[in-house]
Amino acid sequence: MSEHDDWLAQAVEVLREPVRIDPALDRRVMAEIERGPAPDRPGWREVLRRPFGGQLAVTSPLGGLALAAAVALGALVGRTWLAPDSTEPPSTLGTMAASVAEAVQFVIVVPGATSVVLVGDFNDWSRTATPMRPADGDGVWAATVPLEAGRYRYAFLIDGTRWLTDPSAPRSLDDDFGPPNSVVTVGAT
């Protein structure tokens, strides 16, 4: 057992050593935030969009959950991107928010798809946590997710390989380090 303790103590000692961070990083951070909006400007409070192009009428919630909002996808836009391949189990939703969760329904029209998964900030971009269910036989897929008030980025994974953003929703304004994605804001007015 002492052998175990030895390696652990030695490893931790090394891992706690300070690391070198570029001194210019602070300036880069401040320059980037100066270019963007202030934290609480109304411009960040994007609202849910109506179903895209009238191609889909969202009329009933799935699983008995209340329908708070709907997002519909009617066309394929955006570029293909490499998405996170997380093995992490789904994380607890909305751990940072204090408000009560709302049931938000996401709907997508993808004729011919065999599987559709909803991925986003709310499930830590897991490729398996939130599979969408076929809502009818016309390529309509839906999933309902409890979301607390806040801003969430998301995208759809089609057949395990193809990624779609949602043209009916705002694009994320801060996806400069990650793949393109859409944004839904819950609780916005």
Place this chain on the structure above:
Amino acid sequence: MNRQSDAALVRRVLAGDTGAYGELVARYRDRLGRYAMRMLGNEADAEEALQDAFVRGYRSLHRCTEPERFGAWLFAIMVNRCRTLGAQRARRQRTVVHDEGILARAAVADTAERHAWRETIAWALRQITPAHREAFLLKHVEELSYEEMVEVTGASVPALKMRVMRAREELRRLLTEGERV
């Protein structure tokens, strides 16, 4: 030295004093940077995640409902950014260069080979799952309590304890094998 609290700085930022955020950045850059470096394994990715976390923290600062706990709130953002960036890198860079000789040379007692020991630990961390690595670093390196880890990761205490235990077992096996080679 008149050091303002995190809460005071957060309030100044929300009141429009962007420069106050610079003080928060300076205050947390080293600790968050160390975590990112250990989690992601290289300086470039760590700095990218660090900058991203700071910028996202600023932009969503109005969601920091407990300004006095800004550090924990920001750490949660950092953990999430490392998860996302790490997963992206995992897909793009599946080839891990590993020098088998490093393991053979690893010997902690010999200070001349301390660099090899560092490399061995870094290699061993890369071999375990991101979830296990994350839990191990938060517990043993950052010394967070399990309650704090719950707040940062969103996972349950039993799940986190399991991850820490498995991470320790895996790392011990990897490092022990390395020393035996």
